[in-house]
Structures are given as C-alpha cells and as structure tokens.
Amino acid sequence: MRAPDLVTAELTLTGRITTASNATFLGSIGDAVVVYKPIAGERPLWDFPDGTLAYQEMAAYLVSESFGWNVVPHTWLRDGPFGEGMVQLWQERDPIQNAVDLVATDDVPETGWKNVLEGQDDKGQMVTLIHEDTPTLRRMAVFDVVVNNADRKGDHVLAMRDGHRHGVDHGLTFHSDHKLRTVLWGWLGEALTVEELDGIDRVSEALDGELGRDLADLLSADKIVSLAARCARLRSAGRFPGPSGEMPAVPWPLL
Known part of the structure; x- marks a missing residue:
C-alpha cells in the first residue's frame, strides 16, 4: 500500500494536547501520527506580536535541515480541520530517559551532566x-542560539x-532582538567543536x-538578516554564549 501524501491526504484529529499553551492536536494521516497546530488557535505573546507561530515552527525545521543534525522532526504546513497550520x-519519547532534569542538589551526578542553576523547591x-x-x-544548544529560541523548556x-534528542515547540523563535531563553546553559563559554562550527x-x-x-516566504526580511548575523557572531566567537540583556535567561516553567 502506498504511503499517503502528507500534504494532501486527509488529516484526522484523534485528541487534543491540553498542556500546550496554543491549540495543539494529535492526529493521523494514514498510518502517520502527527501533531497539528492550526494558525487559528495561536495566542501570540507580547514580544512575538507579528507573523505566525506556525511559520516560525516551519522556519526552524528548515534551519535544522540545513544544519544536518535532525534536531527538529519532519515539519510542514498544510490545511487541516481548523485551517492552515x-x-x-x-x-515517541523514551519514558525512562530525561535529557533535562530537576534533582535534589545532593543527588547531582558527578559525571555526564552539566549544572545549570540551583534553587529551593516548594x-x-x-x-x-x-x-x-x-x-x-x-x-x-547551538541550534537554539542560531534560531534565537525563546522557549527551550526541558520538556x-x-x-x-x-x-x-529531538527539539520541539519552536514557535517563539527568530525574533530580531536577543530573546534566547533556554535550560541548556551548561556549556557556557566552552569552545565549539569543529562539527558544530x-x-x-x-x-x-x-x-x-x-x-x-524558502525563509523569505515565512519570515520578515529583518528576521532573516538577524539570523545571518547570529550565525556570523557565533562563528566568529567560536564559543557558547552566555545570557545577556534584561530578559530572564531561562523560560518558565523550566520543564
């Protein structure tokens, strides 16, 4: 049996992901299980007032493909039950693995992990x-710097x-101002590898x-110029950057 065309075949909704801040649905196209985020269900934030989150998600996938690291799962734009999205x-993530975690300070592993911040629980x-x-x-983490990801939560x-490790939820990306908010600060100041460069x-x-x-159909010209400038700055510095500006360095919630 031939695989369905992921752009034109019927998209059937099977449930809603209620933990998402924007309308997010689980669905299927033939045998393929998919996530569908309609533009009509977006709730833009004050610092992302223009454009659409769906287009920025698509742009993030295209940049991921250019990196060649398969950070972002296969993503595309198409019509669905609630319009374009x-x-x-x-x-399907492994339920027994956590790439990011919040642990008791006394239980931090001695090797194989990076500490980001400490605090008190409730x-x-x-x-x-x-x-x-x-x-x-x-x-x-390199990908997040380049796309200016403002919402890299642990989950x-x-x-x-x-x-x-796949990264998902890239609607809050590509702002022309510095907006990097991430839980992946563990390599701050470390030199980038040859592969990363x-x-x-x-x-x-x-x-x-x-x-x-392709990005010209998804992002404004100033966002594309800023993207190129971030690549140039990161390449020139050759190191993971640190937090800057007045905005929080991490998203909330963290996970």
Whole structure:
C-alpha cells in the first residue's frame, strides 16, 4: 500500500494536547501520527506580536535541515480541520530517559551532566537543574542560539530510545532582538567543536541559496538578516554564549 501524501491526504484529529499553551492536536494521516497546530488557535505573546507561530515552527525545521543534525522532526504546513497550520511527525519519547532534569542538589551526578542553576523547591529543599553532557544535546544548544529560541523548556527536549534528542515547540523563535531563553546553559563559554562550527557554516551558506529563498516566504526580511548575523557572531566567537540583556535567561516553567 502506498504511503499517503502528507500534504494532501486527509488529516484526522484523534485528541487534543491540553498542556500546550496554543491549540495543539494529535492526529493521523494514514498510518502517520502527527501533531497539528492550526494558525487559528495561536495566542501570540507580547514580544512575538507579528507573523505566525506556525511559520516560525516551519522556519526552524528548515534551519535544522540545513544544519544536518535532525534536531527538529519532519515539519510542514498544510490545511487541516481548523485551517492552515503546522504539522509535525509525532515522536515517541523514551519514558525512562530525561535529557533535562530537576534533582535534589545532593543527588547531582558527578559525571555526564552539566549544572545549570540551583534553587529551593516548594518545601525549601535545595534542587539543581541539570542536563546531560552529550554531543547530541550540544548540537541542539547551538541550534537554539542560531534560531534565537525563546522557549527551550526541558520538556521540549524529547529523549529518544536510540539516544537521539529531538527539539520541539519552536514557535517563539527568530525574533530580531536577543530573546534566547533556554535550560541548556551548561556549556557556557566552552569552545565549539569543529562539527558544530561546520554546521553553522552550512546554515550561513544555505542562507545565500535555497534556505534563504524558502525563509523569505515565512519570515520578515529583518528576521532573516538577524539570523545571518547570529550565525556570523557565533562563528566568529567560536564559543557558547552566555545570557545577556534584561530578559530572564531561562523560560518558565523550566520543564
């Protein structure tokens, strides 16, 4: 049996993801399980008043493809039961793995993890936000800097059974002002690897070609110029940046 066309075949809704801040539905296209976010169900924030979140999600996927690291699951725009929206292939995360976690400070692992911040829980106990120290997650952190991700929560990192990590929920990206808010600060100041630098170069080169043309249908010109500038700054610095500006450095909630 031939696989259905993911753009034109019927999209059937099977449920709603109620934890999402915008209208988000689980659905199917043939045998493919998908997430559907209609533009009509978006609730833009004060610092993301223009454009659509669905277009920014699509743009994030295109940049991910240019990096070549498969950070963002396959994503596309199409019509659905509530009009045009973003559709993304559903990823079944491993329930026993956490790439980002909040643990008692006394229980922080000695190796393999990076500490991000410490604080007190609602019972007054000291807790620490940590994330794993892996090449896969490092690549996601590089991707977040380039797309200016303002909402990298812990639950937006999907730990797959094979060790891969997908990033999802990229509507709050590509702002022309600095908006980076993430839980992946563990490599602050560390030098980028050759592989990471090569990935940035691929995005920069693609912006002068097909990627730039495709993004022109999704983002304003100033956002594309800012994207190119972030690539250039990160490539020149050769290191993971630190927080800057007056905005919080981490999203809320953290997970």
